[in-house]
Amino acid sequence: MKGCMVVGKFVVEGGRTLQGEVRVQGSKNSTLPILAASLLCRGESVLYNCPQLTDVEASLTILRYIGCTARREGDVVIVDTGCVERNDIPSALMHRMRSSIIFLGAMIARFDRVKMSFPGGCELGPRPIDLHLNALREMGVEISEEHGELDCCITDRLHGANIALTIPSVGATENIMIAAATAEGTTIISNAAREPEITDLADYLTACGAKISGAGESTVIIDGVARLHPASHAIIPDRIVAATLMSAAAVTGSDIRFKSIIPSHLGSILPVFRECGCDIQCVGDGMSFHSPYRLRSPKLIRTMPYPGFPTDAQAPLMSVAAVADGLTVFVENMFESRYGHVSELCRLGADIRVEGRVAVVAGARRLLSARVRARDLRGAASLVVAALSARGVSEIEGIEYLERGYEDFELVLSALGAEIKKL
Ligand code: EPZ
Numbered sequence: 001m002k003g004c005m006v007v008g009k010f011v012v013e014g015g016r017t018l019q020g021e022v023r024v025q026g027s028k029n030s031t032l033p034i035l036a037a038s039l040l041c042r043g044e045s046v047l048y049n050c051p052q053l054t055d056v057e058a059s060l061t062i063l064r065y066i067g068c069t070a071r072r073e074g075d076v077v078i079v080d081t082g083c084v085e086r087n088d089i090p091s092a093l094m095h096r097m098r099s100s101i102i103f104l105g106a107m108i109a110r111f112d113r114v115k116m117s118f119p120g121g122c123e124l125g126p127r128p129i130d131l132h133l134n135a136l137r138e139m140g141v142e143i144s145e146e147h148g149e150l151d152c153c154i155t156d157r158l159h160g161a162n163i164a165l166t167i168p169s170v171g172a173t174e175n176i177m178i179a180a181a182t183a184e185g186t187t188i189i190s191n192a193a194r195e196p197e198i199t200d201l202a203d204y205l206t207a208c209g210a211k212i213s214g215a216g217e218s219t220v221i222i223d224g225v226a227r228l229h230p231a232s233h234a235i236i237p238d239r240i241v242a243a244t245l246m247s248a249a250a251v252t253g254s255d256i257r258f259k260s261i262i263p264s265h266l267g268s269i270l271p272v273f274r275e276c277g278c279d280i281q282c283v284g285d286g287m288s289f290h291s292p293y294r295l296r297s298p299k300l301i302r303t304m305p306y307p308g309f310p311t312d313a314q315a316p317l318m319s320v321a322a323v324a325d326g327l328t329v330f331v332e333n334m335f336e337s338r339y340g341h342v343s344e345l346c347r348l349g350a351d352i353r354v355e356g357r358v359a360v361v362a363g364a365r366r367l368l369s370a371r372v373r374a375r376d377l378r379g380a381a382s383l384v385v386a387a388l389s390a391r392g393v394s395e396i397e398g399i400e401y402l403e404r405g406y407e408d409f410e411l412v413l414s415a416l417g418a419e420i421k422k423l
Helices: 028-041 054-066 091-096 098-111 130-138 170-181 196-207 239-251 270-275 311-322 342-347 377-389 409-415
Strands: 009-014 019-023 044-048 069-073 076-080 113-117 141-146 149-154 162-164 186-190 211-213 219-223 232-234 255-259 279-283 286-290 299-302 327-331 351-355 358-362 371-373 392-397 419-422
Touching: 009 377, 019 409, 028 044, 028 054, 028 076, 028 098, 028 170, 028 196, 054 069, 054 076, 054 091, 054 098, 091 098, 091 113, 098 113, 098 130, 098 149, 098 170, 130 141, 130 170, 170 186, 170 196, 170 219, 196 211, 196 232, 239 255, 239 286, 239 311, 239 377, 270 279, 299 311, 311 327, 311 342, 311 351, 311 358, 311 377, 342 351, 342 371, 342 377, 377 392, 377 409, 409 419
Parallel strands: 019 255, 044 232, 162 186, 299 327, 371 392
Antiparallel strands: 009 392, 009 419, 044 076, 069 076, 113 149, 141 149, 186 219, 211 219, 255 286, 279 286, 327 358, 351 358
């Protein structure tokens, strides 16, 4: 698949049950920071289970722009960061992927001088980066922010610091870990994010020779080392894609077998599906998922930092609540405007009312097909899930959002018996 944004739509004939076995792709939110971190290794790193996504392609494009080579062989990505020529990321590349800020920690540790534009916000609302910048300043980076451009430089040296995050920010935790890996001295991150993607990044950095303890906990300690060496690493499965496929199974009353999942990463998600009446059995990295004919509503879903319920699963689970028996209250605590999918779900017949961060969903017996438009990545996923349960043929426009995070999603669903085409 090319790295360009594919503009297109899905046509979905809903009302069919799914069946069979599905393998969950590698995690987008683990791949992106690890690709950035590979800049520290000055050699060839091999990443296994790397999903084919436009956000991953955008990251590879940034690495190539900097002067690295990057090639893909199936789901293996080989990056060689030995040679570099540039220390900036132009706005065109920054705007293709909002989370490109994750390159800052790696680039400032490698180049001592970095220029990059930073996108103000995205579909989810403003995406501030104050925690990233304040932390790097405490580590000795001078940063000026003017006209949406960051100009960063290290006048003395990049050194460790004691950093207390006011919010357990995933991206800020990742940027600090990466910059600290080869900084002089020790860095302690308090109130660090605990997402599994943080632990996966720490595992890759450790394989490259970094000295990190506490990843996945609220306090992470990084002892800077002089240099890192390349390593190979297998990306963890994508827990949000797993939650999305479980939502698709639940709303179609299906029995699906999952391969390559890590149940402990779904600790706050599995109970929600069990509350809906789904029967879930996990054995090793496999899971059998049986849906009842009629779902019970999950009552209350509040998004929280990991290990709480993930904000990225809020939209897909809203499609489950939309056809469950009863009321569900959602509280979106992580982002200011993450209900872009609600108006489109209502066009499919969902009964949802939004008041600020709260959305109240009254489950409908059935959704009805419609033409809808996606506005963001997880909202697009929720519309696909809802269309699979809606009787009739629905059209979903804006699937370029979906292709940022879901690899060949229409093929994965077709293989399970869904009637879905990409036009
Ligand atoms: C990561 O974004 C994920 N993206 C997001 O997934 C995910 O929703 C989010 O973490 C929360 O889990 C990637 O990993 C690439 P944060 P990130 O910094 O790091 C505020 C998806 O769908 N904040 O943990 O940007 C921020 O506004 C994407 O795959 C500051 O105020 O999220 C938000 O309210 C969407 N200042 C909260 O913290 C900062 O400097 C959590 O954001 C940074 C963040």
